[in-house]
Amino acid sequence: xxxxxxxxxxxxxxxxxxxxxxxxxxxxxxxxxxxxxxxxxxxxxxxxxxxxxxxxxxxxxxxxxxxxxxxxxxxxxxxxxxxxxxxxxxxxxxxxxxxxxxxxxxxxxxxxxxxxxxxxxxxxxxxxxxxxxxxxxxxxxxxxxxxxxxxxxxxxxxxxxxxxxxxxxxxxxxxxxxxxxxxxxxxxxxxxxxxxxxxxxxxxxxxxxx
Ligand SMILES: CSCCC(=O)C(=O)COP(=O)(O)O
Ligand SMILES: [Mg+2]
Numbered sequence: 001x002x003x004x005x006x007x008x009x010x011x012x013x014x015x016x017x018x019x020x021x022x023x024x025x026x027x028x029x030x031x032x033x034x035x036x037x038x039x040x041x042x043x044x045x046x047x048x049x050x051x052x053x054x055x056x057x058x059x060x061x062x063x064x065x066x067x068x069x070x071x072x073x074x075x076x077x078x079x080x081x082x083x084x085x086x087x088x089x090x091x092x093x094x095x096x097x098x099x100x101x102x103x104x105x106x107x108x109x110x111x112x113x114x115x116x117x118x119x120x121x122x123x124x125x126x127x128x129x130x131x132x133x134x135x136x137x138x139x140x141x142x143x144x145x146x147x148x149x150x151x152x153x154x155x156x157x158x159x160x161x162x163x164x165x166x167x168x169x170x171x172x173x174x175x176x177x178x179x180x181x182x183x184x185x186x187x188x189x190x191x192x193x194x195x196x197x198x199x200x201x202x203x204x205x206x207x208x209x210x
Pocket of ligand 1: 011013021025069077117123126150
């Protein structure tokens with residue numbers, strides 16, 4: 001692998017636990033979805049226009065239950081979670097090695113970008129209101145599904161172009177093999193991480209020494 005100039009990180013299962021997303025964030029969105037839509041009619045109109053069916057709330061709840069990575073759902077979730085972070089009910093989970101790695105790379109001049117199915121607004125919230133404090137000053141940029149699916153090589157080509165780095169100078173880290181395969185197909189370096197110690201390239205961001 002060429003020496004990376006920048007790192008691109010997945011969130012759920014990589015910087016942060018899957019349980020935080022599925023057992024804290026998703027239930028918070030389920031609880032507040034209908035109320036948020038009722039109270040923010042102007043904001044939600046363009047988002048709901050992208051949701052099929054007559055009963056938008058029911059469709060969105062189904063999508064949350066099946067963990068659908070649909071852009072309108074992710075946009076809405078980000079807006080709903082903003083309330084929870086603002087009132088202090090939500091604090092973004094990060095593994096202890098996440099802020100350590102961000103600090104190490106930041107000090108070494110290695111740019112760090114995020115690529116998650118969660119909306120860019122939701123990404124800024126989880127790192128801005130994390131249990132380790134505000135980590136956003138150490139992040140150089142954010143990408144979500146508006147750039148494309150995480151399972152398609154073209155998305156990684158677009159991200160590389162947006163960062164101004166050649167793909168081979170970017171190192172992507174994710175817990176999903178399909179995402180690793182797509183990043184490698186675009187010419188990026190990529191490491192599969194398994195936070196539970198299963199078969200993978202790494203088990204902690206502490207293992208990445210640049
Ligand atoms: C930005 S925190 C919310 C995470 C989320 O909604 C999600 O779908 C996580 O997907 P990822 O691509 O980070 O595995
Ligand atoms: Mg993930």
